[in-house]
Amino acid sequence: MLLLVLDGLRPGSINAKLMPNLARLAAQGVTYTRSRTGFPSETMVGAGELMSGAYPERSGVTSNLMMVPAGPSRGVELKSLAGIEQMRDGYGGRALASTSIFEALGSAGKTSAMIGKEGPAELASLAGADWTVSSGGSLTSPRGLALEETRASQPLAQMVEAVAGPAPASGKDDDGARSRWLVAAAAAVDAAHAPDLLTVWLTDPDKTQHGHGLGAASQRAALLDADRAVGQLFADLEARGVLADFDIVVTSDHGFSDHVEAPKVPLADALNEAGLDVSHVVASGNQHLVRFRHDPTPQDFAKLRATIAAAPFAKLVRTVIDNPRAGVAGDRRSDGRLTGRDLRQGSTRAADAYVIYQRDDVGVPGPRSSGGRGPASVMANPGSNKAGHGSLGWSDINNTLVVAGPSFDQAQRGRAALRTSAPAGIFDIAPTIAHLLGVATPGSMQGRVLAEALAGADGGDGHVGRVKRRRSVAWTDVTLGARTVRTGLVTEWVGAASYLERLITRG
Numbered sequence: 324m325l326l327l328v329l330d331g332l333r334p335g336s337i338n339a340k341l342m343p344n345l346a347r348l349a350a351q352g353v354t355y356t357r358s359r360t361g362f363p364s365e366t367m368v369g370a371g372e373l374m375s376g377a378y379p380e381r382s383g384v385t386s387n388l389m390m391v392p393a394g395p396s397r398g399v400e401l402k403s404l405a406g407i408e409q410m411r412d413g414y415g416g417r418a419l420a421s422t423s424i425f426e427a428l429g430s431a432g433k434t435s436a437m438i439g440k441e442g443p444a445e446l447a448s449l450a451g452a453d454w455t456v457s458s459g460g461s462l463t464s465p466r467g468l469a470l471e472e473t474r475a476s477q478p479l480a481q482m483v484e485a486v487a488g489p490a491p492a493s494g495k496d497d498d499g500a501r502s503r504w505l506v507a508a509a510a511a512v513d514a515a516h517a518p519d520l521l522t523v524w525l526t527d528p529d530k531t532q533h534g535h536g537l538g539a540a541s542q543r544a545a546l547l548d549a550d551r552a553v554g555q556l557f558a559d560l561e562a563r564g565v566l567a568d569f570d571i572v573v574t575s576d577h578g579f580s581d582h583v584e585a586p587k588v589p590l591a592d593a594l595n596e597a598g599l600d601v602s603h604v605v606a607s608g609n610q611h612l613v614r615f616r617h618d619p620t621p622q623d624f625a626k627l628r629a630t631i632a633a634a635p636f637a638k639l640v641r642t643v644i645d646n647p648r649a650g651v652a653g654d655r656r657s658d659g660r661l662t663g664r665d666l667r668q669g670s671t672r673a674a675d676a677y678v679i680y681q682r683d684d685v686g687v688p689g690p691r692s693s694g695g696r697g698p699a700s701v702m703a704n705p706g707s708n709k710a711g712h713g714s715l716g717w718s719d720i721n722n723t724l725v726v727a728g729p730s731f732d733q734a735q736r737g738r739a740a741l742r743t744s745a746p747a748g749i750f751d752i753a754p755t756i757a758h759l760l761g762v763a764t765p766g767s768m769q770g771r772v773l774a775e776a777l778a779g780a781d782g783g784d785g786h787v788g789r790v791k792r793r794r795s796v797a798w799t800d801v802t803l804g805a806r807t808v809r810t811g812l813v814t815e816w817v818g819a820a821s822y823l824e825r826l827i828t829r830g
């Protein structure tokens with residue numbers, strides 16, 4: 324089983340011209356046009372969801388910049404081993420709060436490897452992957468090292484370096500080289516250990532899209548480069564005669580949208596000046612995440628909203644969503660208010676409130692997202708990026724999901740390039756992998772097996788199996804000074820599996 328993650332790959336980018344290898348693969352399998360990642364739509368959050376098969380409320384990875392007790396007020400970056408370990412140690416010794424797909428496979432006697440981007444690779448290592456190789460150069464896999472000793476094989480680091488050379492130094496525009504190195508390392512690990520689950524996580528097109536924007540010539544070059552690396556991996560597996568045996572899932576951790584010019588919102592200063600007892604204010608996509616030092620009361624939330632309503636940047640604020648801690652008054656939706664629980668962020672590791680900013684369709688100047696269905700985002704921390712992700716807008720939430728290989732063989736259906744609009748998400752991948760490898764799905768996983776895409780699920784009519792879906796909207800009124808905003812959260816459902824879709828606001 325091969326799980327390929329192309330960081331930040333938008334579903335529309337897979338076409339015969341830009342990504343011929345992935346387009347060919349998609350033509351033999353099933354493409355989900357309405358797959359999504361969770362909220363916030365960020366890399367490490369997506370990594371947690373992918374590995375745990377669950378939303379942040381269970382994975383415990385609630386944002387890229389984690390709010391860690393006694394940690395820095397601007398949060399701890401999870402992009403390195405040190406950051407992930409700091410998060411783990413701050414929250415009782417587990418990096419991922421619930422059972423990972425790697426642990427589920429391990430306890431059933433199956434093996435797994437992760438070769439990929441710094442951050443997700445380290446998280447996989449701490450979450451039980453047997454062999455991990457990180458583009459950051461740190462090779463850390465306690466269980467993998469133990470296996471190495473028992474099998475008396477060459478240590479992983481030496482083996483990878485002998486085959487692929489040293490990891491490319493981190494630099495500005497060297498992601499083509501990094502992709503080539505990662506797939507060479509992946510092919511070597513597969514040849515040496517043949518893990519039941521081989522995961523490869525490429526750093527592009529994310530990095531190039533951030534720096535150059537969507538639709539730029541360098542973005543197209545990055546897509547071509549990433550696809551070429553995928554083609555090389557397929558060729559390496561083919562040369563060993565094993566490619567045809569692989570079920571392959573191609574996904575991305577989030578979508579993307581262009582950024583608009585936006586002033587930096589001095590939210591932390593405003594809250595501190597108002598005397599709010601706030602420990603963390605963290606920028607994430609087009610929202611700020613706020614955490615109090617103490618368990619916040621309804622009065623604290625009211626003061627937070629009043630402070631924001633009176634601030635000079637009030638007109639940039641779209642809505643504020645509270646996330647009362649479990650056991651504290653108002654933590655249930657008895658008053659009908661939308662809370663962080665609805666955003667699937669009900670966790671001791673989560674923010675207490677989400678301050679969500681406007682989009683350009685309500686008067687903030689700036690270009691529209693190129694090619695995306697959603698508008699561009701006002702970023703909480705604009706920086707120098709031309710494009711990004713993190714919001715609950717469709718462009719950011721909508722991720723890539725393609726499944727192919729013997730278990731998904733569509734040839735019998737007599738048509739190529741099958742596409743389905745069935746609701747699906749990044750949290751469905753782990754339960755689907757468990758199913759395909761014959762391993763029991765851990766009870767903590769919230770996704771579903773993508774049964775409609777399995778070979779033979781079409782009932783002979785040439786279409787992907789039908790999926791019964793329903794849709795719900797949870798509404799709430801949020802008062803910000805003189806303004807009352809009606810906010811709705813649109814969610815789609817397939818059985819018990821739920822898929823956040825978008826936030827809609829009126830007023």
Ligand SMILES: [Zn+2]
Nearest residue numbers: 330331366576
């Ligand atoms: Zn990413």
